[in-house]
Amino acid sequence: MTIGFEIPVFGASAASKAIELGASRIELNASGSYSDGGLTPPLHELKGSSSVRVPLRVMIRPRGPPSEPQARDFIYSDEEFERMEASIQMFKETGLLKKEHGDGFVFGILKESQDIAEASTGRRKCWVDKERCNRLVEAARPFKTVFHRAFDEIVSCDDAGIAIDNRHAWRVGLDDLAACGFDAILTSGGLGNAIQNIDMLDRIITRAEVLRIEIIVGGGVRKHNIQRLSQQLKLKERGSTTYVHSACLSSTESECVDDDEVIGILSHLG
Template identity: 45%
Template sequence: MPPVLEVPVFSAAAAKVAVEHGATRLEVNRAGSYAAGGLTPTLAEVEAIADAVPVPLRIMIRPRRPQVEQADFLYTDDEFQQMRRELAAFVASGLLQHDRGDGFVFGILKENSTGRLGVDIERNRELVQAARPYACAFHRAFDLVLGDAAAADKRHAESALAAIRECGFSGVLTAGGPGSRGALDHAAMLKELVSTAITAGTNAPCLEIIVGGGVRSSNVRTLAAQVLRGSNKARHAVSFHSSCLVDSAAAILLGAEGEGVSGEEVEQIGRTLASV
């Protein structure tokens, strides 16, 4: 089996295109929130997608856009309670299917005394428990935890993954490092994360490493080769996440406002992953 190809979508139309062309999981976000990195969708938006596709859904739980004056994924008590309410509403809605593999994606950070960002274990664990029986993946907030020195700081990365596991997450979405550099630039760290997830999973369920951040048909073969390196265990621990957006000119013609999915891009990535 090829690795999972997860595509973030912002409408039922985009979800349909993604699945018809080979996406094997969808991350569901509020319409119009791509520029913000994805925000919590409405129940109506999830309902429209849940009724239209057979693949697993991962619902984004993110209460607001990034704020310039502070690091992202640091939430107030009011924002945390909003996340709790939104997650509880989805769990109670009957829209999600555990057997299909539906779940959630979110991430809450905290700042330590030195100003370094870390995983807020208590609040993340509370949301993971509230989401049961649905799986939860930690958002790309993880890249901020890794920090600018991530490529040279293996022990810190191992500690960060241990915190994710302690919260009860089943996976983590990551580019392997922060900033505008994509997953291909952080391939060495991603390989370390996969190795750590496999090793730690010998006595517990293996964390899924969801590789995302600039994943495109033009680079996914190289990226997969570097991250997987021919390991069968790695193939079972790694998924790939790509927006597969239509280009800007096509988006204007389609009225997609930059959030339309390119079926051709989905197909190309899917074919490549099936062949690595």
């Protein structure tokens, strides 16, 4: 089976280069936002990327991680949520995105448990904010929707001391995302890099196949570990097209796609 290669880029010029090097899909983020995990691009960057000949997914994220050390990311105020909804509508109204190309949007919103016992330990669990995610999925239609690495926060809610087959937060999260109508999930199988979470990724991908949700494997994917990831997750043997996701940056300061990194990953993907 085919393994697709998605490259997140930071600005329109990087999108063109990534496609020239062989990316089969692009995630478009604002220039200069790599350190924030990728933010909503301005309209002119979509216009500069609209001629690409591969599916284009636009990041919808109004801000980076909160500055408070203990604050959880991907939990947004009403104002921030309204900005996300308005951004989707703005991009759709341009007419630049094409359903037939597989274009779409990338976003994720969480909510924290209100359990008093959890609050007293300082370890609140988090879940998919189904109400808000439903609204954004509906706003995005008929385009594809991807739940990004906010999913890894949910996976991390399971106690690491519990046997991996007995953990349940990721299953609840995956079922919630299927119910919301997401087409795909970008995940590293938990906090950290994908290579550290291979066993969990295997279980997530297996369950996602049943739910008919595409899993995009990302997080520290590089040319030196792509072969191990592909082999241990049996990506070429899965029943449908799977994707790996890597920024392939030469440096975080320049946000420039590294030719050798792209070529190295593609050589292992075949």
